[in-house]
Amino acid sequence: MIGVLGHSVASGARCSRAGCIAPAAWAILWRNPKIHSKDRQKTWLACVEHREYLEEFLSARSFPLRVVRFDELEQPS
């Protein structure tokens, strides 16, 4: 399956939206302040189409979130 879409797709990185099999284009880093301590961070991956959906899902709950490009997430830091 690698390369089928004509651009690099990291192994198995798919959109987090239920039922979506599109490759991840964005990473949404978020935290639920009620259950996660400050150093905990969850990562959702989003395709181009579902980034907005997932962002709104989280912001509707007032969770702090940050969106980065998926390929930036991959960079070693």
Ligand SMILES: [Zn+2]
């Ligand atoms: Zn998607």
